[in-house]
């Protein structure tokens with residue numbers, strides 16, 4: 535996961551711009567009437583997210599035509615996003631684009647390698663319609679993380695995946711992602727989560743939830759499988775000049791370079807595992 539600075543965009547501005555592009559007077563009147571409820575939902579979100587307690591916000595489990603608040607249905611709240619914030623022709627698209635651009639180098643913060651193509655609702659709009667256009671609930675994401683995420687509603691702290699705007703600090707700075715070399719032909723890597731012993735039990739389970747929810751074990755494995763053939767050519771050179779130690783030193787340098795950028799990058803875990811494998815360094819790379 536990668537940390538991102540939260541958007542500095544006012545919900546009130548987003549709402550006024552979205553509602554301003556609605557042609558039906560009846561709908562815009564209904565939506566204007568619930569702005570206080572939407573602002574209240576924002577305050578509640580900001581308070582709860584600071585202590586990783588978003589799971590305490592009750593999910594709205596009724597159908598699209600059910601009233602959520604005032605006289606506004608779930609579908610009307612979902613459409614506020616889909617029809618008035620996403621389309622390129624709508625003025626509120628400017629906020630969508632601003633949030634998308636918060637991800638450095640357009641790298642998806644959830645997986646740390648995918649290219650940002652969309653925005654993800656951290657709490658999905660289908661279950662949290664009051665948060666459908668809340669900027670702090672919208673996070674730049676790759677398509678795989680957005681579509682593949684397990685959208686089960688969390689009912690405990692531990693069942694929540696990490697929030698790139700708020701779950702930073704030790705999740706980013708301390709190593710929890712590791713890999714093991716599988717001595718196969720060709721070699722492959724198996725990624726796993728092993729958080730530091732001093733973390734709280736909740737944090738240890740949460741990082742595993744994140745890893746499982748975004749199916750990162752398999753997705754990292756595929757990334758590594760495309761990188762290993764490229765690496766093989768480079769390591770042949772190191773092996774010819776300095777044998778096993780030359781290969782190990784080359785991999786240690788790569789590990790150092792990768793982990794100084796992102797400790798929990800799949801590349802960091804891969805180079806570390808390869809450098810630690812006697813089998814790989816002594817010729818397994820072939």
Ligand SMILES: [Zn+2]
Pocket residue numbers: 642643644645646647648675676677678679680
């Ligand atoms: Zn992703």
